[in-house]
Amino acid sequence: MSGCKKAANWKSKMEITATYLADAAKAPVTVESCRFHFPLLRRQVNGKPLVYLDNAATSQKPQIVIDAIMRYYHEENSNIHRGVHYLSTKATEAYEEARIKVQNFINARSMQEVIYVRGTTEAINLVAATYGRMHVTAGDEVVISAMEHHSNIVPWQLLCEEKNAQLRVIPMNDAGELLLDEYERLLSDKTKIVAVTHISNALGTINPVKQMIASAHRRGIPVLVDGAQAVPHIKVDMQDLDCDFYAFSSHKMFGPTGVGVLFGKRELLEKMPPYQGGGDMIKSVTFEKTIYNDLPYRFEAGTPNIEGGIGLGAAIDYMNGMDLNAVAAYERELLAYATVRLKEIPGLTIIGAAKEKASVISFVLDGIHPHDIGTILDYEGIAIRTGHHCAQPVMKRFGIPATARASFAFYNTKEEVDVLVKGIYKVKEVLG
Amino acid sequence: MSVLKELYQEVILDHNKNPRNFRKMDDATRHVEGYNPLCGDHYTIFLKLDGDIIRDVSFEGSGCAISKSSASVMTSMLKGKTKAEAESYFEDFHKLVKGELNAEQNMDRLGRLAAFAGVSEFPARVKCASLAWHTLHAALHDEGAAISTE
CATH class of the missing domain: 3.40.640.10 (Type I PLP-dependent aspartate aminotransferase-like (Major domain))
Incomplete structure (x- = not known):
């Protein structure tokens, strides 16, 4: 019976999604409203609210994507381009x-x-x-x-x-x-x-x-x-x-x-x-x-x-459903804010200062290896990427073995940048 | 003590900041490079062997606090030891960082190695801690080529 209940729940979820899609067409999506669409962003990591800043590695998935895959397996699964059924x-x-x-x-x-x-x-x-x-x-x-x-x-x-x-x-x-x-x-x-x-x-x-x-x-x-x-x-x-x-x-x-x-x-x-x-x-x-x-x-x-x-x-x-120009403008604002905040941290150097830049910040800390930065930030619930980012020639060009990289999506906030900055001070405290 | 403090213990922080035997050895009888392509950690371990005895051991290179302190602690423990003793430490260390050996119950055996017990709580860092040891193992067996943890 619980299976039936689950199916009923799923049905109602699909209806919610349908409503959302209809709404999305009408109203511009704000940061607050779009975060609500990504269920994973609500979880905790190591007892702290997740701050997901590894979007250049992979992004999180909105509910409608998860639902579309679920609906395919619930209702339409079969092979394509060959069946007559x-x-x-x-x-x-x-x-x-x-x-x-x-x-x-x-x-x-x-x-x-x-x-x-x-x-x-x-x-x-x-x-x-x-x-x-x-x-x-x-x-x-x-x-x-x-x-x-x-x-x-x-x-x-x-x-x-x-x-x-x-x-x-x-x-x-x-x-x-x-x-x-x-x-x-x-x-x-x-x-x-x-x-x-x-x-x-x-x-x-x-x-x-x-x-x-x-x-x-x-x-x-x-x-x-x-x-x-x-x-x-x-x-x-x-x-x-x-x-x-x-x-x-x-x-x-x-x-x-x-x-x-x-x-x-x-x-x-x-x-x-x-x-x-x-x-x-x-x-x-x-x-x-x-x-x-x-x-x-x-x-x-x-x-x-x-x-x-x-x-x-x-x-x-x-x-x-989003205004992509507004998304780009918001991400630029987030990048500018994060760049200013990170530059204030003594001993921190940002790698990559192109005039035209997407919301990706690679950085190194004096005397602290990126891998240690990653572990300590993870303990604070902050997910960043550390290493050579599958771009070893870039690391060689800048004479460094690796960087720490925070990469932002439209669902990230300035508050999360603040948590990152606080986390980096914690890194310096632990390894200082 | 928090899990994080257990990982970054005083011994580890000290050896990271002031690595021991951190030098190239010109008269080494063997040297092997160790490399972790995932994070770019890169060390060379130098050995001076006298029959079965490790007369001297040193290292050079760069990497995270865990890998560097592990290399430093390793070199500080092995001078004057036999190859068999070094292999035994290697086995103990491997079990310790994988959480298969209880540090508190084996303090006498482990000595300073016990500082790395906290690594077992961080699976992503086991390779960092083990890199120097795998490189040493290759050097002891005269596997001359560079080794990689991947």
């Missing part, structure tokens, strides 16, 4: 509707340009293994930047090793800004692709990717943008940026883990060989010849992460 049709519809939501959210020209992948890492690997292998040959060059995440370094390194090509790196200044003159000089006839991050996960720098894309295009070079850190913070528009490929992950934009998106321009995707072979990516298979499926399915072999796609769709619904 009712459930399969419903699941396919939900999964494909989510693709359209992604298309609209990033302003892609068509749904054929939206390929579901496991995440940013797989998206970049896909492009390196298909477009890269097809176009890069011995003596060619791939241009990346000094602030890339390992996921936008290693796939290109693998490609360059295989093809005997060269990896060239756009340097940055002490503030953590790319040197655009150097970038221009790096571009040549040998350059076959540019792969650059939109926002640095380790420094917060927002790169002028639109300008960089235009420069590369003047020489006929395509550009891949790693948008993992950008999508949760700023409005991204594929047609405005005019990028050739854009990669991002659902889990950093309030959706579930295990799903992400590769945007690719249709004319490029159409000429690319398949990435993985298997079911769903084919039209017909005989032992003699296989005819591949149309876009975007040609790059989606095997049963995909169906709940993930549906959950991502719900996350986009959630973000569409």
Whole structure:
């Protein structure tokens, strides 16, 4: 009987969500009201209210995302694109509707340009293994930047090793800004692709990717943008940026883990060989010849992460309920406040002072290792990231082994910044 | 005592600030690098072996308070010890930081190592505490290449 009760509770929760969605369309979401939508933010850690400042690693999930995944398993679970039965049709519809939501959210020209992948890492690997292998040959060059995440370094390194090509790196200044003159000089006839991050996960720098894309295009070079850190913070528009490929992950934009998106321009995707072979990516298979499926399915072999796609769709619904310009303005205010407060702490140095910066603050404390900072802050209920942030070349550039990083989302508050500051004083007290 | 104070005990804080045997050893018979790719902790352990006896041991490198103090305490305990004694400490230490050895009941055996009992409450920090010991273990077995805790 308790099972029935649970089902009834769940039903009523769904109704609440529906009401919320209707309200969200009408009223602008404030910090207070949006925190209410994230159940995990209400929990305690080590007896203290959780202060979650590790959003650049992964974001928390609003109730409507959790509900969408639950509803899929409660009501629609079945495999997509193959069944003729009712459930399969419903699941396919939900999964494909989510693709359209992604298309609209990033302003892609068509749904054929939206390929579901496991995440940013797989998206970049896909492009390196298909477009890269097809176009890069011995003596060619791939241009990346000094602030890339390992996921936008290693796939290109693998490609360059295989093809005997060269990896060239756009340097940055002490503030953590790319040197655009150097970038221009790096571009040549040998350059076959540019792969650059939109926002640095380790420094917060927002790169002028639109300008960089235009420069590369003047020489006929395509550009891949790693948008993992950008999508949760700023409005991204594929047609405005005019990028050739854009990669991002659902889990950093309030959706579930295990799903992400590769945007690719249709004319490029159409000429690319398949990435993985298997079911769903084919039209017909005989032992003699296989005819591949149309876009975007040609790059989606095997049963995909169906709940993930549906959950991502719900996350986009959630973000569409907000004024993203207001979100960006609020995050800028939070970043400015946190920067001022942290700078007041003796012995604290912020790494990364780009003029255009997202709400990410990397810092070091004199004589105290970031790992110890992380442990002591955790004891105060504060979750930050410590280490090299999968960007070891960035650490090397600044001559440090690691940093502590506080990264903010729109649901964080100035009060939480104050708790962080108090926590850092505690770190100094314990290890002082 | 709070869990945090148990982790960052006086012995640990002292060895972190004033690490013992913190120097390169030019006439070492063996040296091995230890690296934790997760947090960037990086040490080299130098050994001067005389048959079975550890005549001298020192270290160099950088890392968090737990890893650095662990390396320092380790080197301060091993001078003049046999390889077998060092291995025995390594086993005890490993059990201690994983919460499989009661510090209070084994004070005599553990000596200064007991200061690391609090690590067992912080699973994320076990690798920090163990890095120098794993590196020493590799050096004793003459596994010349750099070792990693991952």
